[in-house]
Amino acid sequence: MERQSADWPPVITDEEWTRVRTALEAATDRFAILVRSVPDPNVKATPEWSVTDVAAHVANIAGLYVSITSTDPERAPETAPPGCMADTTLDTVAEMNAADLRELTERDPVKLADLLRERVGALLRATAETAPDAPLPWLGGSRVPVAGLLAHLLNEILIHGRDIARAARQPWPIPPEDAAWFLELFFVGVTSYGPGHILEIPETGEPVRTGRLVAEFRSRFTTPVTVVVHDGRVSVERPGRKSDVRVSFDPATLNLMLFHRVGKPRAVLTGKVRIVGRRPWRLRHFFRTIRIP
Structure with missing residues:
Protein backbone atom coordinates (compact mmCIF):
# COMPACT_ATOMS: atom_id res chain seq x y z
CA MET A 1 0.00 0.00 0.00
CA GLU A 2 3.04 2.28 0.25
CA ARG A 3 2.40 5.63 -1.42
CA GLN A 4 5.15 7.32 -3.36
CA SER A 5 4.73 11.06 -2.93
CA ALA A 6 6.92 14.08 -2.33
CA ARG A 21 -15.15 2.75 0.83
CA THR A 22 -15.49 -0.84 -0.38
CA ALA A 23 -13.95 -2.16 2.85
CA LEU A 24 -16.37 -0.09 4.96
CA GLU A 25 -19.40 -1.34 3.06
CA ALA A 26 -18.26 -4.99 3.30
CA ALA A 27 -17.44 -4.73 7.02
CA THR A 28 -20.83 -3.12 7.68
CA ASP A 29 -22.60 -6.04 6.02
CA ARG A 30 -20.56 -8.55 8.06
CA PHE A 31 -21.28 -6.65 11.28
CA ALA A 32 -25.01 -6.45 10.56
CA ILE A 33 -25.20 -10.18 9.85
CA LEU A 34 -23.27 -10.90 13.05
CA VAL A 35 -25.54 -8.73 15.23
CA ARG A 36 -28.65 -10.39 13.82
CA SER A 37 -27.22 -13.87 14.47
CA VAL A 38 -26.30 -13.56 18.16
CA PRO A 39 -28.53 -15.91 20.19
CA ASP A 40 -28.63 -13.68 23.26
CA PRO A 41 -28.28 -9.98 22.32
CA ASN A 42 -28.19 -9.04 26.01
CA VAL A 43 -24.93 -10.89 26.69
CA LYS A 44 -22.00 -8.64 27.58
CA ALA A 45 -19.72 -7.85 24.64
CA THR A 46 -17.55 -5.48 26.72
CA PRO A 47 -17.37 -5.07 30.50
CA GLU A 48 -19.92 -2.24 30.27
CA TRP A 49 -22.01 -2.93 27.15
CA SER A 50 -24.24 -5.69 25.86
CA VAL A 51 -24.19 -6.82 22.23
CA THR A 52 -27.02 -4.44 21.39
CA ASP A 53 -25.37 -1.58 23.29
CA VAL A 54 -22.26 -2.06 21.14
CA ALA A 55 -24.37 -2.18 17.99
CA ALA A 56 -26.15 1.03 19.03
CA HIS A 57 -22.81 2.70 19.74
CA VAL A 58 -21.50 1.88 16.25
CA ALA A 59 -24.77 3.06 14.68
CA ASN A 60 -24.42 6.31 16.63
CA ILE A 61 -20.94 6.91 15.25
CA ALA A 62 -22.19 6.27 11.72
CA GLY A 63 -25.05 8.71 12.29
CA LEU A 64 -22.68 11.35 13.60
CA TYR A 65 -20.49 10.98 10.52
CA VAL A 66 -23.47 11.33 8.17
CA SER A 67 -24.33 14.57 9.96
CA ILE A 68 -20.76 15.83 9.60
CA THR A 69 -20.50 15.03 5.90
CA SER A 70 -24.00 15.61 4.57
CA THR A 71 -24.90 18.91 2.92
CA ASP A 72 -28.46 17.78 2.26
CA PRO A 73 -30.66 17.82 5.41
CA GLU A 74 -32.96 15.21 3.89
CA ARG A 75 -30.02 12.83 3.63
CA ALA A 76 -28.95 13.17 7.25
CA PRO A 77 -30.38 10.86 9.95
CA GLU A 78 -32.45 12.10 12.82
CA THR A 79 -29.38 12.50 15.00
CA ALA A 80 -27.23 15.62 14.77
CA PRO A 81 -23.67 16.20 15.96
CA PRO A 82 -23.71 16.83 19.70
CA GLY A 83 -23.04 20.40 20.70
CA CYS A 84 -20.13 19.32 22.90
CA MET A 85 -18.32 17.65 20.00
CA ALA A 86 -15.70 20.38 19.59
CA ASP A 87 -14.97 20.33 23.34
CA THR A 88 -14.71 16.56 23.63
CA THR A 89 -11.37 15.16 24.77
CA LEU A 90 -10.10 11.67 25.42
CA ASP A 91 -11.17 12.12 29.02
CA THR A 92 -14.76 13.10 28.13
CA VAL A 93 -15.46 11.03 25.01
CA ALA A 94 -16.87 8.23 27.19
CA GLU A 95 -19.43 10.69 28.57
CA MET A 96 -20.45 11.67 25.04
CA ASN A 97 -20.79 8.01 24.05
CA ALA A 98 -22.91 7.27 27.12
CA ALA A 99 -25.18 10.24 26.40
CA ASP A 100 -25.60 9.10 22.79
CA LEU A 101 -26.51 5.59 23.96
CA ARG A 102 -29.19 7.00 26.23
CA GLU A 103 -30.53 9.02 23.31
CA LEU A 104 -30.78 5.99 21.00
CA THR A 105 -33.10 3.68 22.95
CA GLU A 106 -33.56 1.03 20.23
CA ARG A 107 -32.11 -2.33 21.28
CA ASP A 108 -33.70 -4.71 18.82
CA PRO A 109 -30.71 -6.35 17.06
CA VAL A 110 -32.47 -6.61 13.69
CA LYS A 111 -33.48 -2.95 13.73
CA LEU A 112 -30.02 -1.86 14.86
CA ALA A 113 -28.39 -3.87 12.09
CA ASP A 114 -30.70 -2.25 9.55
CA LEU A 115 -30.07 1.19 11.06
CA LEU A 116 -26.30 0.77 10.74
CA ARG A 117 -26.62 -0.32 7.12
CA GLU A 118 -28.89 2.65 6.43
CA ARG A 119 -26.50 5.14 8.00
CA VAL A 120 -23.37 3.75 6.37
CA GLY A 121 -25.20 3.83 3.05
CA ALA A 122 -26.11 7.47 3.68
CA LEU A 123 -22.50 8.23 4.59
CA LEU A 124 -21.19 6.65 1.40
CA ARG A 125 -23.73 8.57 -0.68
CA ALA A 126 -22.95 11.84 1.12
CA THR A 127 -19.24 11.47 0.37
CA ALA A 128 -19.48 9.98 -3.12
CA GLU A 129 -18.47 13.22 -4.85
CA THR A 130 -16.16 14.45 -2.08
CA ALA A 131 -12.39 14.66 -2.51
CA PRO A 132 -10.87 12.05 -0.16
CA ASP A 133 -8.49 14.60 1.34
CA ALA A 134 -11.20 17.21 2.05
CA PRO A 135 -10.80 18.30 5.72
CA LEU A 136 -13.69 17.83 8.14
CA PRO A 137 -14.18 18.89 11.77
CA TRP A 138 -13.82 16.10 14.31
CA LEU A 139 -13.65 15.70 18.07
CA GLY A 140 -11.73 18.09 20.27
CA GLY A 141 -11.27 20.78 17.65
CA SER A 142 -9.35 18.37 15.44
CA ARG A 143 -9.61 17.99 11.67
CA VAL A 144 -9.51 14.82 9.63
CA PRO A 145 -9.64 14.06 5.89
CA VAL A 146 -12.93 12.54 4.83
CA ALA A 147 -11.12 9.30 3.90
CA GLY A 148 -9.77 9.20 7.46
CA LEU A 149 -13.30 9.59 8.82
CA LEU A 150 -14.39 6.50 6.90
CA ALA A 151 -11.27 4.66 8.08
CA HIS A 152 -12.12 5.49 11.70
CA LEU A 153 -15.65 4.11 11.32
CA LEU A 154 -14.26 1.01 9.59
CA ASN A 155 -11.95 0.42 12.56
CA GLU A 156 -14.84 0.84 15.02
CA ILE A 157 -16.78 -1.82 13.13
CA LEU A 158 -13.79 -4.19 13.02
CA ILE A 159 -12.90 -3.77 16.71
CA HIS A 160 -16.47 -3.92 18.02
CA GLY A 161 -17.33 -6.75 15.64
CA ARG A 162 -14.61 -8.72 17.37
CA ASP A 163 -16.13 -7.83 20.77
CA ILE A 164 -19.51 -9.18 19.69
CA ALA A 165 -18.09 -12.25 17.97
CA ARG A 166 -16.10 -13.23 21.05
CA ALA A 167 -19.22 -12.89 23.22
CA ALA A 168 -21.15 -15.07 20.77
CA ARG A 169 -18.23 -17.49 20.27
CA GLN A 170 -18.20 -16.84 16.56
CA PRO A 171 -15.28 -16.15 14.21
CA TRP A 172 -14.47 -12.57 13.24
CA PRO A 173 -11.45 -12.26 10.96
CA ILE A 174 -9.91 -8.80 10.63
CA PRO A 175 -8.19 -8.52 7.23
CA PRO A 176 -4.85 -6.73 7.68
CA GLU A 177 -5.43 -4.67 4.54
CA ASP A 178 -8.66 -3.33 6.08
CA ALA A 179 -7.12 -2.70 9.51
CA ALA A 180 -4.25 -0.81 7.84
CA TRP A 181 -6.50 2.10 6.86
CA PHE A 182 -6.73 3.22 10.49
CA LEU A 183 -3.05 4.19 10.64
CA GLU A 184 -2.74 5.03 6.97
CA LEU A 185 -5.70 7.39 6.63
CA LEU A 199 -4.58 13.52 21.36
CA GLU A 200 -3.17 15.59 24.21
CA ILE A 201 -2.36 14.02 27.54
CA PRO A 202 -4.49 15.36 30.43
CA GLU A 203 -3.69 18.72 31.96
CA THR A 204 -2.23 18.31 35.42
CA GLY A 205 -1.43 21.92 36.23
CA GLU A 206 2.27 21.13 35.85
CA PRO A 207 4.41 21.66 32.73
CA VAL A 208 4.52 18.52 30.61
CA ARG A 209 8.07 17.17 30.41
CA THR A 210 7.96 13.81 28.67
CA GLY A 211 11.02 14.25 26.45
CA ARG A 212 11.16 13.28 22.80
CA LEU A 213 10.46 9.91 21.23
CA VAL A 214 10.95 9.15 17.54
CA ALA A 215 9.30 5.89 16.48
CA GLU A 216 9.18 4.51 12.95
CA PHE A 217 6.24 2.26 12.03
CA ARG A 218 6.34 -0.11 9.08
CA SER A 219 4.19 -2.89 7.69
CA VAL A 228 7.31 11.99 17.01
CA VAL A 229 6.07 12.46 20.57
CA HIS A 230 7.47 15.51 22.36
CA ASP A 231 6.16 16.88 25.65
CA GLY A 232 2.71 15.42 25.14
CA ARG A 233 2.37 16.53 21.51
CA VAL A 234 2.21 14.15 18.59
CA SER A 235 3.30 14.69 14.99
CA VAL A 236 3.92 12.45 11.99
CA GLU A 237 6.42 12.75 9.17
CA ARG A 238 8.09 10.70 6.47
CA PRO A 239 10.94 8.43 7.65
CA GLY A 240 14.40 9.96 7.63
CA ARG A 241 14.94 11.27 11.15
CA LYS A 242 17.10 9.02 13.33
CA SER A 243 14.64 6.91 15.28
CA ASP A 244 14.69 5.61 18.83
CA VAL A 245 12.47 2.66 17.97
CA ARG A 246 11.45 0.83 14.81
CA VAL A 247 8.19 -1.10 14.90
CA SER A 248 7.10 -3.61 12.28
CA PHE A 249 3.56 -4.79 12.75
CA ASP A 250 0.48 -6.62 11.64
CA PRO A 251 -2.15 -3.85 11.34
CA ALA A 252 -4.96 -5.83 12.97
CA THR A 253 -2.79 -6.70 15.98
CA LEU A 254 -1.51 -3.14 16.37
CA ASN A 255 -5.07 -1.76 16.35
CA LEU A 256 -6.25 -4.36 18.85
CA MET A 257 -3.30 -3.46 21.06
CA LEU A 258 -3.98 0.29 20.81
CA PHE A 259 -7.60 -0.34 21.84
CA HIS A 260 -6.62 -2.66 24.70
CA ARG A 261 -8.06 -5.84 23.19
CA VAL A 262 -4.66 -7.53 22.98
CA GLY A 263 -1.91 -7.08 25.55
CA LYS A 264 1.49 -5.75 24.49
CA PRO A 265 3.38 -8.87 25.69
CA ARG A 266 1.11 -11.15 23.67
CA ALA A 267 1.44 -8.99 20.57
CA VAL A 268 5.24 -9.10 20.83
CA LEU A 269 5.50 -12.79 21.75
CA THR A 270 3.39 -13.82 18.75
CA GLY A 271 5.67 -11.83 16.44
CA LYS A 272 2.77 -9.70 15.21
CA VAL A 273 4.48 -6.60 16.62
CA ARG A 274 8.30 -6.50 16.43
CA ILE A 275 10.29 -3.81 18.23
CA VAL A 276 13.92 -3.01 17.48
CA GLY A 277 16.16 0.05 17.60
CA ARG A 278 18.70 1.82 19.75
CA ARG A 279 16.24 2.62 22.57
CA PRO A 280 13.33 0.15 22.30
CA TRP A 281 12.28 0.70 25.92
CA ARG A 282 11.23 4.21 24.94
CA LEU A 283 8.19 2.76 23.19
CA ARG A 284 6.51 2.61 26.60
CA HIS A 285 6.46 6.40 26.44
CA PHE A 286 4.63 6.24 23.10
CA PHE A 287 1.89 3.96 24.43
CA ARG A 288 1.47 6.03 27.60
CA THR A 289 1.00 9.18 25.52
CA ILE A 290 -0.96 7.97 22.48
CA ARG A 291 -4.57 7.42 23.48
CA ILE A 292 -6.98 7.26 20.58
CA PRO A 293 -10.79 7.46 20.83
Missing part, protein backbone atom coordinates in the same frame (compact mmCIF):
# COMPACT_ATOMS: atom_id res chain seq x y z
CA ASP A 7 4.10 15.63 -0.31
CA TRP A 8 3.34 15.13 3.35
CA PRO A 9 0.94 13.83 4.27
CA PRO A 10 0.96 11.57 1.21
CA VAL A 11 -1.75 12.19 -1.37
CA ILE A 12 -4.80 9.97 -0.95
CA THR A 13 -5.31 8.36 -4.33
CA ASP A 14 -8.59 7.55 -6.05
CA GLU A 15 -7.74 3.86 -5.75
CA GLU A 16 -7.29 4.12 -1.99
CA TRP A 17 -10.52 6.11 -1.71
CA THR A 18 -12.37 3.36 -3.56
CA ARG A 19 -10.77 0.63 -1.49
CA VAL A 20 -11.57 2.12 1.92
CA PHE A 186 -7.06 8.23 10.06
CA PHE A 187 -4.07 8.52 12.39
CA VAL A 188 -1.78 10.14 9.83
CA GLY A 189 -4.69 12.31 8.69
CA VAL A 190 -5.84 13.65 12.06
CA THR A 191 -2.27 14.21 13.23
CA SER A 192 -1.30 16.03 10.02
CA TYR A 193 -4.50 18.04 9.50
CA GLY A 194 -4.65 19.29 13.08
CA PRO A 195 -5.22 17.10 16.15
CA GLY A 196 -6.69 19.94 18.21
CA HIS A 197 -6.59 18.73 21.78
CA ILE A 198 -7.98 15.25 21.16
CA ARG A 220 3.71 -4.31 4.23
CA PHE A 221 0.20 -2.84 4.20
CA THR A 222 1.02 0.78 5.08
CA THR A 223 3.25 3.66 4.05
CA PRO A 224 6.24 3.90 6.43
CA VAL A 225 5.70 6.72 8.90
CA THR A 226 7.67 8.32 11.71
CA VAL A 227 5.71 9.33 14.81
Whole structure:
Protein backbone atom coordinates (compact mmCIF):
# COMPACT_ATOMS: atom_id res chain seq x y z
CA MET A 1 0.00 0.00 0.00
CA GLU A 2 3.04 2.28 0.25
CA ARG A 3 2.40 5.63 -1.42
CA GLN A 4 5.15 7.32 -3.36
CA SER A 5 4.73 11.06 -2.93
CA ALA A 6 6.92 14.08 -2.33
CA ASP A 7 4.10 15.63 -0.31
CA TRP A 8 3.34 15.13 3.35
CA PRO A 9 0.94 13.83 4.27
CA PRO A 10 0.96 11.57 1.21
CA VAL A 11 -1.75 12.19 -1.37
CA ILE A 12 -4.80 9.97 -0.95
CA THR A 13 -5.31 8.36 -4.33
CA ASP A 14 -8.59 7.55 -6.05
CA GLU A 15 -7.74 3.86 -5.75
CA GLU A 16 -7.29 4.12 -1.99
CA TRP A 17 -10.52 6.11 -1.71
CA THR A 18 -12.37 3.36 -3.56
CA ARG A 19 -10.77 0.63 -1.49
CA VAL A 20 -11.57 2.12 1.92
CA ARG A 21 -15.15 2.75 0.83
CA THR A 22 -15.49 -0.84 -0.38
CA ALA A 23 -13.95 -2.16 2.85
CA LEU A 24 -16.37 -0.09 4.96
CA GLU A 25 -19.40 -1.34 3.06
CA ALA A 26 -18.26 -4.99 3.30
CA ALA A 27 -17.44 -4.73 7.02
CA THR A 28 -20.83 -3.12 7.68
CA ASP A 29 -22.60 -6.04 6.02
CA ARG A 30 -20.56 -8.55 8.06
CA PHE A 31 -21.28 -6.65 11.28
CA ALA A 32 -25.01 -6.45 10.56
CA ILE A 33 -25.20 -10.18 9.85
CA LEU A 34 -23.27 -10.90 13.05
CA VAL A 35 -25.54 -8.73 15.23
CA ARG A 36 -28.65 -10.39 13.82
CA SER A 37 -27.22 -13.87 14.47
CA VAL A 38 -26.30 -13.56 18.16
CA PRO A 39 -28.53 -15.91 20.19
CA ASP A 40 -28.63 -13.68 23.26
CA PRO A 41 -28.28 -9.98 22.32
CA ASN A 42 -28.19 -9.04 26.01
CA VAL A 43 -24.93 -10.89 26.69
CA LYS A 44 -22.00 -8.64 27.58
CA ALA A 45 -19.72 -7.85 24.64
CA THR A 46 -17.55 -5.48 26.72
CA PRO A 47 -17.37 -5.07 30.50
CA GLU A 48 -19.92 -2.24 30.27
CA TRP A 49 -22.01 -2.93 27.15
CA SER A 50 -24.24 -5.69 25.86
CA VAL A 51 -24.19 -6.82 22.23
CA THR A 52 -27.02 -4.44 21.39
CA ASP A 53 -25.37 -1.58 23.29
CA VAL A 54 -22.26 -2.06 21.14
CA ALA A 55 -24.37 -2.18 17.99
CA ALA A 56 -26.15 1.03 19.03
CA HIS A 57 -22.81 2.70 19.74
CA VAL A 58 -21.50 1.88 16.25
CA ALA A 59 -24.77 3.06 14.68
CA ASN A 60 -24.42 6.31 16.63
CA ILE A 61 -20.94 6.91 15.25
CA ALA A 62 -22.19 6.27 11.72
CA GLY A 63 -25.05 8.71 12.29
CA LEU A 64 -22.68 11.35 13.60
CA TYR A 65 -20.49 10.98 10.52
CA VAL A 66 -23.47 11.33 8.17
CA SER A 67 -24.33 14.57 9.96
CA ILE A 68 -20.76 15.83 9.60
CA THR A 69 -20.50 15.03 5.90
CA SER A 70 -24.00 15.61 4.57
CA THR A 71 -24.90 18.91 2.92
CA ASP A 72 -28.46 17.78 2.26
CA PRO A 73 -30.66 17.82 5.41
CA GLU A 74 -32.96 15.21 3.89
CA ARG A 75 -30.02 12.83 3.63
CA ALA A 76 -28.95 13.17 7.25
CA PRO A 77 -30.38 10.86 9.95
CA GLU A 78 -32.45 12.10 12.82
CA THR A 79 -29.38 12.50 15.00
CA ALA A 80 -27.23 15.62 14.77
CA PRO A 81 -23.67 16.20 15.96
CA PRO A 82 -23.71 16.83 19.70
CA GLY A 83 -23.04 20.40 20.70
CA CYS A 84 -20.13 19.32 22.90
CA MET A 85 -18.32 17.65 20.00
CA ALA A 86 -15.70 20.38 19.59
CA ASP A 87 -14.97 20.33 23.34
CA THR A 88 -14.71 16.56 23.63
CA THR A 89 -11.37 15.16 24.77
CA LEU A 90 -10.10 11.67 25.42
CA ASP A 91 -11.17 12.12 29.02
CA THR A 92 -14.76 13.10 28.13
CA VAL A 93 -15.46 11.03 25.01
CA ALA A 94 -16.87 8.23 27.19
CA GLU A 95 -19.43 10.69 28.57
CA MET A 96 -20.45 11.67 25.04
CA ASN A 97 -20.79 8.01 24.05
CA ALA A 98 -22.91 7.27 27.12
CA ALA A 99 -25.18 10.24 26.40
CA ASP A 100 -25.60 9.10 22.79
CA LEU A 101 -26.51 5.59 23.96
CA ARG A 102 -29.19 7.00 26.23
CA GLU A 103 -30.53 9.02 23.31
CA LEU A 104 -30.78 5.99 21.00
CA THR A 105 -33.10 3.68 22.95
CA GLU A 106 -33.56 1.03 20.23
CA ARG A 107 -32.11 -2.33 21.28
CA ASP A 108 -33.70 -4.71 18.82
CA PRO A 109 -30.71 -6.35 17.06
CA VAL A 110 -32.47 -6.61 13.69
CA LYS A 111 -33.48 -2.95 13.73
CA LEU A 112 -30.02 -1.86 14.86
CA ALA A 113 -28.39 -3.87 12.09
CA ASP A 114 -30.70 -2.25 9.55
CA LEU A 115 -30.07 1.19 11.06
CA LEU A 116 -26.30 0.77 10.74
CA ARG A 117 -26.62 -0.32 7.12
CA GLU A 118 -28.89 2.65 6.43
CA ARG A 119 -26.50 5.14 8.00
CA VAL A 120 -23.37 3.75 6.37
CA GLY A 121 -25.20 3.83 3.05
CA ALA A 122 -26.11 7.47 3.68
CA LEU A 123 -22.50 8.23 4.59
CA LEU A 124 -21.19 6.65 1.40
CA ARG A 125 -23.73 8.57 -0.68
CA ALA A 126 -22.95 11.84 1.12
CA THR A 127 -19.24 11.47 0.37
CA ALA A 128 -19.48 9.98 -3.12
CA GLU A 129 -18.47 13.22 -4.85
CA THR A 130 -16.16 14.45 -2.08
CA ALA A 131 -12.39 14.66 -2.51
CA PRO A 132 -10.87 12.05 -0.16
CA ASP A 133 -8.49 14.60 1.34
CA ALA A 134 -11.20 17.21 2.05
CA PRO A 135 -10.80 18.30 5.72
CA LEU A 136 -13.69 17.83 8.14
CA PRO A 137 -14.18 18.89 11.77
CA TRP A 138 -13.82 16.10 14.31
CA LEU A 139 -13.65 15.70 18.07
CA GLY A 140 -11.73 18.09 20.27
CA GLY A 141 -11.27 20.78 17.65
CA SER A 142 -9.35 18.37 15.44
CA ARG A 143 -9.61 17.99 11.67
CA VAL A 144 -9.51 14.82 9.63
CA PRO A 145 -9.64 14.06 5.89
CA VAL A 146 -12.93 12.54 4.83
CA ALA A 147 -11.12 9.30 3.90
CA GLY A 148 -9.77 9.20 7.46
CA LEU A 149 -13.30 9.59 8.82
CA LEU A 150 -14.39 6.50 6.90
CA ALA A 151 -11.27 4.66 8.08
CA HIS A 152 -12.12 5.49 11.70
CA LEU A 153 -15.65 4.11 11.32
CA LEU A 154 -14.26 1.01 9.59
CA ASN A 155 -11.95 0.42 12.56
CA GLU A 156 -14.84 0.84 15.02
CA ILE A 157 -16.78 -1.82 13.13
CA LEU A 158 -13.79 -4.19 13.02
CA ILE A 159 -12.90 -3.77 16.71
CA HIS A 160 -16.47 -3.92 18.02
CA GLY A 161 -17.33 -6.75 15.64
CA ARG A 162 -14.61 -8.72 17.37
CA ASP A 163 -16.13 -7.83 20.77
CA ILE A 164 -19.51 -9.18 19.69
CA ALA A 165 -18.09 -12.25 17.97
CA ARG A 166 -16.10 -13.23 21.05
CA ALA A 167 -19.22 -12.89 23.22
CA ALA A 168 -21.15 -15.07 20.77
CA ARG A 169 -18.23 -17.49 20.27
CA GLN A 170 -18.20 -16.84 16.56
CA PRO A 171 -15.28 -16.15 14.21
CA TRP A 172 -14.47 -12.57 13.24
CA PRO A 173 -11.45 -12.26 10.96
CA ILE A 174 -9.91 -8.80 10.63
CA PRO A 175 -8.19 -8.52 7.23
CA PRO A 176 -4.85 -6.73 7.68
CA GLU A 177 -5.43 -4.67 4.54
CA ASP A 178 -8.66 -3.33 6.08
CA ALA A 179 -7.12 -2.70 9.51
CA ALA A 180 -4.25 -0.81 7.84
CA TRP A 181 -6.50 2.10 6.86
CA PHE A 182 -6.73 3.22 10.49
CA LEU A 183 -3.05 4.19 10.64
CA GLU A 184 -2.74 5.03 6.97
CA LEU A 185 -5.70 7.39 6.63
CA PHE A 186 -7.06 8.23 10.06
CA PHE A 187 -4.07 8.52 12.39
CA VAL A 188 -1.78 10.14 9.83
CA GLY A 189 -4.69 12.31 8.69
CA VAL A 190 -5.84 13.65 12.06
CA THR A 191 -2.27 14.21 13.23
CA SER A 192 -1.30 16.03 10.02
CA TYR A 193 -4.50 18.04 9.50
CA GLY A 194 -4.65 19.29 13.08
CA PRO A 195 -5.22 17.10 16.15
CA GLY A 196 -6.69 19.94 18.21
CA HIS A 197 -6.59 18.73 21.78
CA ILE A 198 -7.98 15.25 21.16
CA LEU A 199 -4.58 13.52 21.36
CA GLU A 200 -3.17 15.59 24.21
CA ILE A 201 -2.36 14.02 27.54
CA PRO A 202 -4.49 15.36 30.43
CA GLU A 203 -3.69 18.72 31.96
CA THR A 204 -2.23 18.31 35.42
CA GLY A 205 -1.43 21.92 36.23
CA GLU A 206 2.27 21.13 35.85
CA PRO A 207 4.41 21.66 32.73
CA VAL A 208 4.52 18.52 30.61
CA ARG A 209 8.07 17.17 30.41
CA THR A 210 7.96 13.81 28.67
CA GLY A 211 11.02 14.25 26.45
CA ARG A 212 11.16 13.28 22.80
CA LEU A 213 10.46 9.91 21.23
CA VAL A 214 10.95 9.15 17.54
CA ALA A 215 9.30 5.89 16.48
CA GLU A 216 9.18 4.51 12.95
CA PHE A 217 6.24 2.26 12.03
CA ARG A 218 6.34 -0.11 9.08
CA SER A 219 4.19 -2.89 7.69
CA ARG A 220 3.71 -4.31 4.23
CA PHE A 221 0.20 -2.84 4.20
CA THR A 222 1.02 0.78 5.08
CA THR A 223 3.25 3.66 4.05
CA PRO A 224 6.24 3.90 6.43
CA VAL A 225 5.70 6.72 8.90
CA THR A 226 7.67 8.32 11.71
CA VAL A 227 5.71 9.33 14.81
CA VAL A 228 7.31 11.99 17.01
CA VAL A 229 6.07 12.46 20.57
CA HIS A 230 7.47 15.51 22.36
CA ASP A 231 6.16 16.88 25.65
CA GLY A 232 2.71 15.42 25.14
CA ARG A 233 2.37 16.53 21.51
CA VAL A 234 2.21 14.15 18.59
CA SER A 235 3.30 14.69 14.99
CA VAL A 236 3.92 12.45 11.99
CA GLU A 237 6.42 12.75 9.17
CA ARG A 238 8.09 10.70 6.47
CA PRO A 239 10.94 8.43 7.65
CA GLY A 240 14.40 9.96 7.63
CA ARG A 241 14.94 11.27 11.15
CA LYS A 242 17.10 9.02 13.33
CA SER A 243 14.64 6.91 15.28
CA ASP A 244 14.69 5.61 18.83
CA VAL A 245 12.47 2.66 17.97
CA ARG A 246 11.45 0.83 14.81
CA VAL A 247 8.19 -1.10 14.90
CA SER A 248 7.10 -3.61 12.28
CA PHE A 249 3.56 -4.79 12.75
CA ASP A 250 0.48 -6.62 11.64
CA PRO A 251 -2.15 -3.85 11.34
CA ALA A 252 -4.96 -5.83 12.97
CA THR A 253 -2.79 -6.70 15.98
CA LEU A 254 -1.51 -3.14 16.37
CA ASN A 255 -5.07 -1.76 16.35
CA LEU A 256 -6.25 -4.36 18.85
CA MET A 257 -3.30 -3.46 21.06
CA LEU A 258 -3.98 0.29 20.81
CA PHE A 259 -7.60 -0.34 21.84
CA HIS A 260 -6.62 -2.66 24.70
CA ARG A 261 -8.06 -5.84 23.19
CA VAL A 262 -4.66 -7.53 22.98
CA GLY A 263 -1.91 -7.08 25.55
CA LYS A 264 1.49 -5.75 24.49
CA PRO A 265 3.38 -8.87 25.69
CA ARG A 266 1.11 -11.15 23.67
CA ALA A 267 1.44 -8.99 20.57
CA VAL A 268 5.24 -9.10 20.83
CA LEU A 269 5.50 -12.79 21.75
CA THR A 270 3.39 -13.82 18.75
CA GLY A 271 5.67 -11.83 16.44
CA LYS A 272 2.77 -9.70 15.21
CA VAL A 273 4.48 -6.60 16.62
CA ARG A 274 8.30 -6.50 16.43
CA ILE A 275 10.29 -3.81 18.23
CA VAL A 276 13.92 -3.01 17.48
CA GLY A 277 16.16 0.05 17.60
CA ARG A 278 18.70 1.82 19.75
CA ARG A 279 16.24 2.62 22.57
CA PRO A 280 13.33 0.15 22.30
CA TRP A 281 12.28 0.70 25.92
CA ARG A 282 11.23 4.21 24.94
CA LEU A 283 8.19 2.76 23.19
CA ARG A 284 6.51 2.61 26.60
CA HIS A 285 6.46 6.40 26.44
CA PHE A 286 4.63 6.24 23.10
CA PHE A 287 1.89 3.96 24.43
CA ARG A 288 1.47 6.03 27.60
CA THR A 289 1.00 9.18 25.52
CA ILE A 290 -0.96 7.97 22.48
CA ARG A 291 -4.57 7.42 23.48
CA ILE A 292 -6.98 7.26 20.58
CA PRO A 293 -10.79 7.46 20.83
